[in-house]
Amino acid sequence: MARVVLENVVKTYGSVRAVNDVSFTVEDGEFVALVGPSGCGKTTTLNLIAGLIPISGGDIHIGDRLVNDLDPKDRDIAMVFQNYALYPNKTVFKNLAFPLQMRKMPKAEIAAKVNEAARVLDIERLLQRKPRELSGGQQQRVALGRALVRDPRAFLMDEPLSNLDAKLRVQMRTELKRFHQELGATVIYVTHDQLEAVTMADKMAVMSGGNLQQYDSPKRVFDHPVNMFVAGFVGSPAMSLIPLQLDNVAGTLSLKSEAGWSLPLSEANAAKARNTSSRNVVLGARHSTVRLHTQAQAGAIPGVTYTVEPTGDVTFVQIDLGGAIVIVSLDPNIEIRADQPVWLEFDQERIHLFDGETERALRAS
């Protein structure tokens, strides 16, 4: 296993920059998720690391080698594809043996390695079958087996779970995580599902429009999103973002809404707000940090419930605060209905403030 370093990596197609100046380091044994919406450049970045497409600028190191101009076969990596890419005319055994044959390993050794991988993944009974005779979950295991049958420097995975049904996906997620823990493998994992990234990864690289937005642990990304894109992308349901105006009344900073209400800022938040030259500030609040009252309350902001979505464990309520929608999670035993007047109380310790112009998070210093 090895560490993987990207330095100012660029990929252009004509005048389009599909990957724009991306830099991050995946430490040896780390599980990193590349996450973002469709077309954000995450798969392109993975293909650049694999060497499947030529790099336009910057450097990629795998271990201590600069791999910019190396063929995929010489990079010593393994990859799991979204559609599994199993060789349809070969049996499972031959699929698993292929990477070893290509490395001219002796036959007896190949058989031993393939059988060991099959045992680990519990696919021994399937070795003589063709891929089309397997279920989706079994195909997924074979694809994984083909990656781990040799000891590559890093595993690259391109949405490996997205073709599975919901139940199997959760099960395989657990297995993948355990597999990573046991092998101590370096894994770079592409997904559009932020939940997969948050649950499995040591670090996540959030991408949008070819740019790396934030690279940090899932907890740090969740608690301290650097900008409005990351704030809205990570977490489900998404963080509520409310565009407001900064108002200074006799030295006290508060956020004013067009609907008429205003929220006086705590000392810590006021310090953040002083760091922006813009008057437009966006308030961000996660559903679990907002308290809902059914009676008027001093300092609470009046609104009207819009929709009520019970999920069983928790009930999500969307509240209209005069144009902006805020999502709040409630205990399912609390009785609430649509179009009911409510009052919201924001936790000043846990709200996020963003510059309305640059969309960047406001920091204290």
Next chain:
Amino acid sequence: MSATAPSRPRSRKATDWWRWSGRIYLVLLLLFTALPMFWMVLTSIKTQFAAMQYPPQWWPAEPTLENYTKLLDPRNSVGHEFLLYFWNSLKVSVLTTILGVFVAVPAAYAFSRFRFPGRTFLFFSVLLRNMFPAVVFLMPLFILMRWLGLVGSHGSLVLTYLTFGLPLSIWLLKGFFDNIPIQLEQAARIDGATRFQAFLLIVMPLSTPGIIATSIFSFIGAWNEYVYALTFLNNKDRLTLPVGIQRYFTEFATDWPGLMAATFLMSVPVVVLFLVLQKYFVKALTEGAVKH
């Protein structure tokens, strides 16, 4: 319920009617294509006298294989010529087929996988040959072959047949390659294969049906071609079967059973080819064209 019930038998009757008229149509079509061949085989086992009788003798009274033994015996002059022409045809057709695969497969792969300037233009100009009747190219190609010093050689025919067969082969094979997910090659390259190995070990085996289908097409095209063979070949010993049979026809104008036997023998390779490779051929036509 009461409104739909009476209409049901009528609609069933209607589908029956369609089904039966379809069957009758197919039977007529079968008779139309099969009867001449049937008649060919029957005539080939008749004696010269029986073949010329009027009213016709539908079933030969004294069937004979004499016509065939004569053709297949190299010791008499008729058999010697026939076997020589057969060999010439086989040589030209097999060479055309093999060279065709070697040119069409890389071309189709390049059109399918690579993005290069002029790709679309080139891909459609491949079809240009097929937009004109073959005869239009007869004189230009003849002049070209004379300039190349190839007139009278089998090489001139192989080159010509190649250009006629390639457009279809390239288009058909490109469809095949398009349907093979690119991730298979990417996986192979990551697993340690070079680009060429990935093509050879992964893509080629998966496109076997397409390669076989295009091979059959170019083989048949070359095997049956007449006009160019008649124009380019001037030496009696180099003639291919379609031209050779025609010579035989004029020299022995009245020997119908002999001619029919030769024609039958000429159709044998194509029929055998079809029977052996039919499985792949059907697969190519159904799988290659349809997107998954």
